Amino acid sequence: MASSFVVACVGKPSAGKSSFLNAVTDATAKVGNFPFTTIEPNQGIAYYPIACPCAAHNLSARCKPRHGWCQNGQRYVPIRLMDVAGLVPGASEGRGLGNQFLDDLRHADALIHVVDASGMTDDQGRETRGYDPVDDIRWLRGEIEAWIFGNLDRKWGGTVRRHVAIKATPVETLHGQLAGYGTGREIVQRALDRLGAHGQDISLWSSEELRSFVRVFLDCRFPTIVALNKIDMPDADKNISAIVRRYHGAKGVALRDGVSEENIVLTSALAECFLRKMAKQKYILYETGQDDFVTAEDKQPGNDGLRSLDDRVRGRLDNIRDLVLFRYGSTGVQDVLVRAVEALGYVPVFPVKSLANFGASAGGDLAGSSGCFQDCVLVRPGTTVREFARKLHNQQLDRAYAGAETVGNVKLGEDDVIVPGKNNIIKYSMQAGGA
Structure with missing residues (x-):
């Protein structure tokens, strides 16, 4: 089964929201298996990276996720991302697509507010110069x-x-x-x-x-990550500094405009999109979240099959290196996704049928084709062992529930809370005749 929560991308028109969505959902090309039964036209799949327990148990070679993928012990778990219509001031009174926007929000668990940090678009998304992007943070929160x-x-x-x-x-x-x-x-x-x-x-x-x-309810109901986008554009530096100063120290119950200082992330969605495009076309070696890329001219292992760059492409890649990667450490798009899931406090859980091989079969033989740690589900904080059993199999496992165990054959109580790294690998037992 797949995790059911939704992260909504919000923001005014022309803030770079579409580019951000393309940047974080482009990884679907790496996976053939689709994890959700119904995906609306305005939704997509992004992938949240976590440490997979296969590495700790020396089973990375046998890790076979049903959804997403695992690479050298780094697990990429699918989550749903929703693209919400661009918002303008007055949406709460029905202006623009306000009613549709606000209705869509009801389905979201967390928000990613994509903000044009360059100040080159006004509150309607029209081209301008010198606009203060902190205004976007204020009025969007105010509309909700x-x-x-x-x-x-x-x-x-x-x-x-x-x-x-x-x-x-x-x-x-x-x-x-x-x-x-x-x-x-x-x-x-x-x-x-x-x-x-x-x-x-x-x-x-x-x-x-x-x-x-x-105000307090909104902080709890819609934790918000601010993606300060277009960080490589003119005037972005001074706007970023002003925004960071405004929200310095805002955290916990002392949020301002629903924003926590630690949940402001600097991003360049267009840079990420271009780097992924060049990687697909075999011009560079690059993985999302990295602080650099490799070209055919670089003397590094693995670049033998890369294509040569022309001056135009090389110039653009050099700009991304100088203005984004070397200055900020990454394009920031993966950090936004990680912060969104972490703001919700969700816990990764790995249900298995065997604690001997962590596989989908009950036997202890690892040579089978089923692999290990096939499923990973992100659950709300405070979820108990029994609540998760209901989530997995609805009434079937609930009726026939006989117990649960974790690593080391440690028995788990029904009311034990699932926490990361302790009792988040779970084997359920059913009464005879309940399967």
Whole structure:
């Protein structure tokens, strides 16, 4: 099975969102097996890199993922990426494609906000010079906040009083109000905890108190990564410095505009797209995330089959080296994806049928063709062993559940929480006749 969460790419028109999507989803060409049964036209597949346990168990040669791939112990796990229509100020009031944009967000677990760091496009996506890109971060967050606050505020008083009358808890009341935004009770509880609203009668909240809750709720519901794009363009340097200064120290419960300093990533999506194109055409050796590439002229192993470069291509590659790779260490696109998944706190889990060979068969023979660690599923933090069993096999495993074990034949309790590197390799047992 594949992980079911969705990361949405948002931003104004012409910020480089399409180039970013092409840069992070282009890796699908390396994999033939498609992990999702239904992919909408505005969705694609990207790959999240993690350390695969096959390396720790000296089984890299036998690692055969059903979805994605594993290369020298580096596992690439497929995730869904959604392209949301370009947003403009006034979207919360229906301007432009605002209603469609905000409706799409309900299906997202995290946001990647692609921002034009060069300041060469205004808030409508039109060409200009000297635009302050920090404005894009402010108003986009403001539009989402206005959308949710407006919906709550219109029905707040009477609806909440009815919930209070039936003695519903604040979590139950707010969850009922926010369920349409793909919100679980745990997110509502987390928002109330951050707000310090324990013991409050929420039916007495003023509009400003309700707005304060919405701000904190958005931080919990839509963790956001800011991809400062076009870092190799003129004026990008001064804009990047100004944005970093504004959000310096913003983290945890002290976010500003929903942005954490550690979740601002410098990117050049066009540079990544060009490097991948040149790698496919055998002009260079390059893997996403690397700080350099290899050409036929470089005296390095493995470049014997590379094609020679003409002056135009060589000049463009030299610019990417100087303005992106050498200055920033990478094009940044893979870092954005990693930060998005990490912001959600998702944990990779490897379900196996055998702890002897970590394979899909129950026997201990590694010579079979099934391979090991075939499946990897990213699950929400706090997921228990039994909850994951339901996620894997729905009612079948739930009805016949007999127990679970991890590496070293260590027994796992039903309520044990799955955590990275400890009990995230799991073998389930079923009662006789339950298979």
